[in-house]
Amino acid sequence: xxxxxxxxxxSTATAESLAKLQRDISVSEFFLKNRHLxxxxxxxxxxxxxxxxxxxxxxxxxxxSGILPEISVDIRQxxxxxxxxxxxxxxxxxxxxxxxxxxxxxxxxxxxxxxxMSRGQQGIGISAAGMYGQLTTGxxxxxxxxxxxxxxxxxxxxxxxxxxxxxxILKDDELDWFPQFFPTDANGKPKQPITARHGxxxxxxxxxxxxxxxxxxxxxxxxxxxVNPHLQLHYRIRLSGPAPDEDSETSTRKAVPAKTAAGxxxxxxxxxxxxxxxxxxxxxxxxxxxxxxxxxxxxPKQPTEIKPHPHGIELGILMQMxxxxxxxxxxxxxxHDFSRxxxxxxxxxxxxxxxxxxxxxxxxxxxxxxxxxxxxxxxxLMRPPTDCLSPIGEEAIMAGxxxxxxxxxxxxxxxxxxxxRGNPFQIxxxxxxxKPGANADLNAEEPVRILRFANKVPxxxxxxxxxxNKAITGVNxxxxxxxxxxxxxxxxxxxILVHMASVWVPFTSESKEAIAxxxxxxxxxxxxxxxxGRRLSVYLSRRRRxxxxxxxxxxxxxxxxxxxxxxxxxxxxxxxxxxxxxxKLHRMLERTHLEE
Amino acid sequence: xxxxxxxxxxxxxxxxxISKRDASSRIxxxxxxxxxxxxxxxxxxxxxxxxxxxxxxKYDPKKGHFEILNKMSTRTLSYNTVxxxxxxxxxxxxxxxxxxxxxxxxGKREVYYNSKSWGECRFDEQPESDSLLDDMEAMxxxxxxxxxxxxxxxxxxxxxxLVVIDRQPGSxxxxxxxxxxxxxxxxxxxxxxxxxxxxxxAKFILVIETASLFQRLVHHRYYETxxxxxxxxSGVPTRACRRFIRRLTDDRKIPVLVFTDGDPYGYxxxxxxxxxxxxxxxxxxxxxxxPQAHYLGVTPQxxxxxxxxxxxxxxxxxxxxxxxxxxxxxxxxxxxxxxQAVLNQMIEMGVRIEQQAFAKHGLNFVFETxxxxxxxxxxxxx
Ligand SMILES: Nc1ncnc2c1ncn2[C@@H]1O[C@H](COP(=O)(O)OP(=O)(O)OP(=O)(O)O)[C@@H](O)[C@H]1O
Ligand SMILES: [Mg+2]
Numbered sequence: 006x007x008x009x010x011x012x013x014x015x016s017t018a019t020a021e022s023l024a025k026l027q028r029d030i031s032v033s034e035f036f037l038k039n040r041h042l043x044x045x046x047x048x049x050x051x052x053x054x055x056x057x058x059x060x061x062x063x064x065x066x067x068x069x070s071g072i073l074p075e076i077s078v079d080i081r082q083x084x085x086x087x088x089x090x091x092x093x094x095x096x097x098x099x100x101x102x103x104x105x106x107x108x109x110x111x112x113x114x115x116x117x118x119x120x121x122m123s124r125g126q127q128g129i130g131i132s133a134a135g136m137y138g139q140l141t142t143g144x145x146x147x148x149x150x151x152x153x154x155x156x157x158x159x160x161x162x163x164x165x166x167x168x169x170x171x172x173x174i175l176k177d178d179e180l181d182w183f184p185q186f187f188p189t190d191a192n193g194k195p196k197q198p199i200t201a202r203h204g205x206x207x208x209x210x211x212x213x214x215x216x217x218x219x220x221x222x223x224x225x226x227x228x229x230x231x232v233n234p235h236l237q238l239h240y241r242i243r244l245s246g247p248a249p250d251e252d253s254e255t256s257t258r259k260a261v262p263a264k265t266a267a268g269x270x271x272x273x274x275x276x277x278x279x280x281x282x283x284x285x286x287x288x289x290x291x292x293x294x295x296x297x298x299x300x301x302x303x304x305p306k307q308p309t310e311i312k313p314h315p316h317g318i319e320l321g322i323l324m325q326m327x328x329x330x331x332x333x334x335x336x337x338x339x340x341h342d343f344s345r346x347x348x349x350x351x352x353x354x355x356x357x358x359x360x361x362x363x364x365x366x367x368x369x370x371x372x373x374x375x376x377x378x379x380x381x382x383x384x385x386l387m388r389p390p391t392d393c394l395s396p397i398g399e400e401a402i403m404a405g406x407x408x409x410x411x412x413x414x415x416x417x418x419x420x421x422x423x424x425x426r427g428n429p430f431q432i433x434x435x436x437x438x439x440k441p442g443a444n445a446d447l448n449a450e451e452p453v454r455i456l457r458f459a460n461k462v463p464x465x466x467x468x469x470x471x472x473x474n475k476a477i478t479g480v481n482x483x484x485x486x487x488x489x490x491x492x493x494x495x496x497x498x499x500x501i502l503v504h505m506a507s508v509w510v511p512f513t514s515e516s517k518e519a520i521a522x523x524x525x526x527x528x529x530x531x532x533x534x535x536x537x538g539r540r541l542s543v544y545l546s547r548r549r550r551x552x553x554x555x556x557x558x559x560x561x562x563x564x565x566x567x568x569x570x571x572x573x574x575x576x577x578x579x580x581x582x583x584x585x586x587x588x589k590l591h592r593m594l595e596r597t598h599l600e601e
Numbered sequence: 602x603x604x605x606x607x608x609x610x611x612x613x614x615x616x617x618x619i620s621k622r623d624a625s626s627r628i629x630x631x632x633x634x635x636x637x638x639x640x641x642x643x644x645x646x647x648x649x650x651x652x653x654x655x656x657x658x659k660y661d662p663k664k665g666h667f668e669i670l671n672k673m674s675t676r677t678l679s680y681n682t683v684x685x686x687x688x689x690x691x692x693x694x695x696x697x698x699x700x701x702x703x704x705x706x707x708g709k710r711e712v713y714y715n716s717k718s719w720g721e722c723r724f725d726e727q728p729e730s731d732s733l734l735d736d737m738e739a740m741x742x743x744x745x746x747x748x749x750x751x752x753x754x755x756x757x758x759x760x761x762x763l764v765v766i767d768r769q770p771g772s773x774x775x776x777x778x779x780x781x782x783x784x785x786x787x788x789x790x791x792x793x794x795x796x797x798x799x800x801x802x803a804k805f806i807l808v809i810e811t812a813s814l815f816q817r818l819v820h821h822r823y824y825e826t827x828x829x830x831x832x833x834x835s836g837v838p839t840r841a842c843r844r845f846i847r848r849l850t851d852d853r854k855i856p857v858l859v860f861t862d863g864d865p866y867g868y869x870x871x872x873x874x875x876x877x878x879x880x881x882x883x884x885x886x887x888x889x890x891x892p893q894a895h896y897l898g899v900t901p902q903x904x905x906x907x908x909x910x911x912x913x914x915x916x917x918x919x920x921x922x923x924x925x926x927x928x929x930x931x932x933x934x935x936x937x938x939x940x941q942a943v944l945n946q947m948i949e950m951g952v953r954i955e956q957q958a959f960a961k962h963g964l965n966f967v968f969e970t971x972x973x974x975x976x977x978x979x980x981x982x983x
Pocket of ligand 1: 058062063066094096097098099107113114115116117124125126127128129130131132205
C-alpha cells in the first residue's frame with residue numbers, strides 16, 4: 006500500500022464508492038466461494054460428498070417414516086472428469102411443492118429447527134450437491150418422486166439461483182414411475198428386481214473423479230452397511246476406463262489442480278448454460294450391481310424430538326427464544342420451551358436473575374437476559390431426556406463388523422447417554438481384531454483402521470481433526486497388549502469403530518467430517534474405548550495362552566518319538582508297540598499339561 | 602588336639618564289580634518299568650534318582666565314609682522334562698547297545714558327540730551330557746566305569762619309595778614301575794587302578810594339594826629324607842586318585858597325611874572329599890575315599906605358631922560362606938569338634954593361607970622346618 010494518502014485519492018475507494026459495493030451476501034454465494042466448507046474441495050471428494058448427502062437423506066427419510074430402507078447408488082462416468090450420480094430410495098417421497106426448495110435452496114430443511122437425532126441437520130446437504138453439479142457442468146438436478154397417496158410421480162428439474170438462494174424450476178412433469186432396485190446375490194448373480202410403491206430418486210451430474218481406496222464412495226457405502234444393518238444397498242459404478250487406486254488423502258489433493266470458480270463468483274457462472282439435460286442412467290447389464298444385503302429387519306428405535314435443555318443454550322439463542330416464545334410469562338416460557346425445567350426450577354431461575362417470574366418474556370431486556378443466562382447455568386436441573394437418541398446398539402455393531410470385516414475377535418459397547426453443552430449424546434465403540442496376517446486389509450505393522458460415525462453416517466475425511474481420533478490416541482493401548490507409539494494411533498491388525506449419536510453433532514465445519522473436541526465427548530469416547538480395550542486384552546492373553554499351548558504341544562511332539570525310540574531299542578519293541586507308546590504319552594501330556 | 606589313631610580298621614572291599622550283563626539288565630529293568638507305566642498303568646512314567654548332595658549323606662565314623670541315604674528325587678514326564686526324558690532313554694539305549702552289549706568303551710566327550718546323531722534330541726553342550734550321565738549312573742547305582750565310560754579327568758602324580766606293578770595294555774605283560782627312579786618327573790595315576798599291586802617300605806604317604814609344592818619337595822628329594830611317598834592332587838582329588846591312595850594304604854598299611862592350602866576349600870572340599878567322599882557321587886563313596894587319611898596342615902594355628910600372619914590373605918565372602926555352610930550342613934564337619942574349632946578359628950582370624958606362604962622364612966623352610974616339626978609333634982586333625 007502506498008503511504009501517501011494525498012496522492013491516493015484516485016485509486017483508493019471512498020466510503021461512498023464502497024457503499025455501492027456493500028450488499029447482502031446470499032448463503033449460496035457464500036458457499037459457492039467456500040465450497041470446501043461443504044466438502045466439495047476436490048473432484049474425488051465431491052463425488053463422495055454428493056453420494057453421501059443423498060444417501061444420508063434417504064436413510065433419514067426412511068427411518069423417520071418407519072420404512073426398511075432400500076437404496077441404490079448408480080454412478081456413471083460421462084466424461085473425462087464428469088460423473089452422473091443417481092440415488093434412489095423407497096422412502097416416503099416428497100410432495101411436489103417442497104421439491105424445488107429442498108433441492109435448490111440452501112438452509113432449507115426439516116431437521117435444523119428441532120432437537121432430534123438425524124443424519125442431516127443443517128438443511129444444506131443435497132442443495133449444495135446440486136449447486137456444485139450446476140456450477141461445474143451447467144446441468145440441473147433431476148428429481149423423481151412418488152408419494153404413497155398420489156397415483157402419479159413427479160419429475161422435476163431445478164437449478165439454484167445462487168444470488169437469491171432460490172430455486173429455478175426447469176421442468177415439472179407428472180409421470181408413471183416407481184423406484185426400482187436390482188439386487189444381486191453374494192456371487193453377483195442378478196435376483197428378482199424390487200419395485201417400491203413410493204420413494205425418491207435424485208440425479209446430479211458433476212465434475213468429479215473416482216479413485217478407489219479408503220476415501221472412496223465404495224468405502225463409504227461399506228461403512229454405511231456396517232452401522233445400518235437394516236439397510237439394503239445396491240451399488241454400481243460404470244467407468245469409461247480403469248479406476249486408479251489411491252489411498253492417500255493428501256496426494257489426491259495434490260494431484261488435483263484447484264480449479265474452482267473463484268474469481269468469477271458472479272451468479273451467472275452458475276446459471277444454466279447447458280440446455281441439454283443428461284439422460285437418466287438406465288440400469289444396464291454391462292456392470293453388475295453389488296448388493297450389501299440387509300442383516301436385520303427390525304427398524305432402529307425411533308428417536309423422539311426434545312426441546313433444548315437450558316444448560317446447552319447460548320446467550321444469543323436464549324434471547325431469540327424469549328422473543329419467539331408463545332409463553333405469556335417468563336416462568337411459562339422457561340417451563341414450556343425448554344426440557345427439564347419444572348415450575349419450581351423456573352421460579353428459582355427467575356429469582357436468582359432478579360426477575361419477576363410473571364414478567365413478559367418479550368420484554369426482557371438485553372442486560373436482564375444476561376442475568377437470566379447466568380442464573381440458568383447456576384441452577385441445578387435434571388439432565389436432558391435421552392430417548393431422543395437412537396444408538397446402533399452393541400449387537401448391531403457386532404453384526405455389522407462381522408458382516409464387513411473378517412476378523413477373529415469382535416466386541417462392542419454402547420455407553421449410557423451423557424450431555425455436552427446441554428445436548429444429549431451417546432458414544433458407542435466397537436473393535437474387530439484379526440489374527441496378524443490373516444486379513445490382508447489389516448496390516449499388523451500399520452496403525453489400526455478407524456471407522457468414525459456421527460449419527461450413523463460414516464466420516465471419511467479429516468480424521469486427524471476429529472475428537473474420535475484424539476480419544477483413540479489418548480487411550481493407553483499398550484496396557485491392552487497393542488503396540489502404541491507415543492502420541493499417535495495404536496498399531497495392529499485391528500479396526501476401531503466409534504459412533505457418536507446426538508441431537509446435534511458438533512462438527513468442525515459444514516462438510517460434517519470431524520467432530521469438535523468437546524471434553525465430554527472425548528471423555529465418553531475414552532471410557533468406551535477403554536472397556537473395549539480391556540476385553541481385547543482378555544482375548545489377546547487367551548490367544549497368547551493358546552499360542553503357548555500350541556508351542557508346548559509342538560515341543561512335546563518333537564521329543565516323544567525319541568523317548569519311544571530309546572525304549573524300543575532297549576526293550577526290542579516292534580513298530581506297533583513304539584506307536585502305542587507315542588500315542589499314549591501324547592494323550593497323557595495333553596491332558597495334564599497343556600490345559601494348565 | 603587328638604592324637605591320631607593310626608590303626609583304624611577299614612573294609613578293604615574292592616568296588617562291587619557287576620558284570621556288563623548285569624549292568625545291561627539293570628537298564629532293561631528301568632526301561633521296563635517305564636514301559637509298563639505307560640502302557641499298563643496309563644501313568645506318566647517317572648525316573649527316580651538318589652539325591653546327589655550333602656543333604657543325602659550321613660557320616661558313619663565306623664565305616665569311615667559318607668554313606669548315601671535314601672532320599673530320592675523323582676523326575677516325572679512332563680512338558681518340562683520331556684527333552685531330558687527322551688535324552689535319558691536314548692542315552693540308556695546307547696549305553697546298552699553300543700557299550701555294554703558290544704563290550705566297547707567311550708569317553709564323556711564322545712558321548713556328547715555321539716548324541717549329535719539324535720536330531721533335535723542332541724545335547725547342545727557337554728555339561729548337559731555329563732550331568733545326565735551322572736544321573737544315569739546314580740539311578741542304576743553303578744560306577745560309570747562299569748558302564749564302559751572312561752573318565753577323562755586324570756589326576757595324581759606319584760614320586761617316592763614305591764613300586765607299582767601294572768600290566769602292559771594288550772599283552773598284559775607285568776611291568777614294575779619304580780617311583781623313586783623317575784628322574785625329575787613323576788608317575789601319573791591311571792584312570793583304572795583296580796588291578797595295580799604295590800611294594801613299599803615308606804613310613805607314610807604325603808598327599809599335597811598344589812603341584813608347585815610337590816615339585817619343590819621332589820626337587821629336594823624330600824621323599825628320601827622323610828622316607829615317604831609324595832602324591833600331588835592338583836585340587837580336589839579325582840576318583841582315580843582317591844581310589845589309588847585307598848588301595849595303596851589298604852594294601853601296604855601306610856598312614857596318609859594331607860597337606861593343603863589353609864582355607865575352607867582345602868579343608869572342606871579337598872581334604873573332606875579325599876577322606877570320606879562327596880555328596881555328589883555318594884553311591885560310590887565307599888570305594889572312593891581314604892578314611893585312614895589325617896590332616897597335617899596348614900591350620901590356622903600354624904599361622905600363629907610359624908609367625909605367618911603377614912603372609913595371609915583376608916577371607917573372601919565365598920570362603921566365609923563355604924566355612925559356614927560346612928559348619929551347618931557337612932555331616933563330616935558336624936561330627937568332628939576339632940574341625941569345627943578350626944573353621945571357627947579361621948572365621949575369627951578372617952584370613953587364609955597358601956602352602957607356599959612358608960617361603961616367607963626362606964624357600965626351603967617348608968621341608969626343612971615346618972614338615973619335620975609337624976611330623977615330630979605327631980598331632981593331626983581327624
Ligand atoms: N430422499 C428424501 N426423501 C424424503 N425427504 C427428503 C429426501 N431428501 C431430502 N429430504 C428432505 O429435504 C430436507 C433438506 O435436505 P438437506 O440434505 O438439504 O438438509 P438436511 O438433511 O436437513 O441437513 P444437512 O444439510 O445436514 O444434510 C431434509 O430435511 C428432508 O426433510
Ligand atoms: Mg441431508
